[in-house]
Amino acid sequence: MAQEMTTAARRQLAQTGETTRPAAIYRPDIDIFETADHVVLVADMPGVAPQDVDVTLERRVLTIRGRVPEESHEGYRKVYAEYGQGDFERSFTLSEEIDREHIEATHKNGVLTLKMPKAETAKTHKIGVKAA
Amino acid sequence: MLMTQFDRLGWDPFAEMRRLREDMNRLFDDVAEVSASRLSPPVNLWIGDNSVVVTAELPGLTPEDVDLTIREDTLTIRGERKPAAEAEQASWHRRERAYGTFSRTISLPYRVDPDHVQARFRNGVLEVEMQRPEADRPRRIAISSQ
Numbered sequence: 197m198a199q200e201m202t203t204a205a206r207r208q209l210a211q212t213g214e215t216t217r218p219a220a221i222y223r224p225d226i227d228i229f230e231t232a233d234h235v236v237l238v239a240d241m242p243g244v245a246p247q248d249v250d251v252t253l254e255r256r257v258l259t260i261r262g263r264v265p266e267e268s269h270e271g272y273r274k275v276y277a278e279y280g281q282g283d284f285e286r287s288f289t290l291s292e293e294i295d296r297e298h299i300e301a302t303h304k305n306g307v308l309t310l311k312m313p314k315a316e317t318a319k320t321h322k323i324g325v326k327a328a
Numbered sequence: 329m330l331m332t333q334f335d336r337l338g339w340d341p342f343a344e345m346r347r348l349r350e351d352m353n354r355l356f357d358d359v360a361e362v363s364a365s366r367l368s369p370p371v372n373l374w375i376g377d378n379s380v381v382v383t384a385e386l387p388g389l390t391p392e393d394v395d396l397t398i399r400e401d402t403l404t405i406r407g408e409r410k411p412a413a414e415a416e417q418a419s420w421h422r423r424e425r426a427y428g429t430f431s432r433t434i435s436l437p438y439r440v441d442p443d444h445v446q447a448r449f450r451n452g453v454l455e456v457e458m459q460r461p462e463a464d465r466p467r468r469i470a471i472s473s474q
């Protein structure tokens with residue numbers, strides 16, 4: 197339904213071209229599930245504000261990007277770090293069965309949810325069987 | 329001889345067993361990954377003059393889902409990440425985000441005052457600012473020359 201463009205391990209730097217911002221680019225963790233009418237993509241992008249999320253659809257390539265503001269605490273120095281500072285980016289190739297005009301995107305508590313309705317032609321049709 | 333009989337029946341118990349073994353291996357692989365790295369939130373630690381800040385990545389959680397406790401010089405972050413409500417009858421294509429309960433205890437460089445703690449949640453990042461108690465702060469001692 198939605199095929200990913202590149203594959204890499206978790207929290208690994210995304211394989212993209214260089215950006216003008218001197219920040220690392222991470223690959224967000226995602227869930228993709230399918231219900232009767234929708235394909236839902238959920239991406240974890242902690243630290244990204246709703247206005248800094250960018251979802252683009254170019255031909256069949258869906259790209260999600262999230263910009264993380266520089267984390268700095270006045271008068272503090274970082275002494276221990278388990279997560280790195282950087283933006284999020286990941287791309288997918290969508291199949292033809294998605295109604296691309298009606299994709300709904302919401303971002304809450306650092307989680308992006310994309311609700312992609314299936315095109316009419318892709319929905320499962322039940323065929324009634326008549327006894328002869 | 330034996331195999332041909334199974335073939336005729338259309339069922340091979342050895343294939344069944346092989347598949348079961350593969351399923352079990354996959355199950356345990358997933359468990360190890362979830363408990364070790366996925367669910368436990370990554371934290372960063374910042375130190376100021378008399379205060380310390382802990383930030384943790386907890387995407388999708390709200391203040392109600394997280395429980396913070398401070399004891400002497402340790403901070404414990406406990407919480408639960410709930411699965412999406414709609415996900416029950418859905419078919420999954422990918423599942424990388426972990427669900428369940430987690431608990432992390434972080435040892436701080438010094439004892440902190442539990443009465444002066446500020447915790448904030450911003451876009452899935454938890455920030456806890458803790459102060460060193462007044463009595464524990466280092467004091468400058470003047471040296472007098474004889």
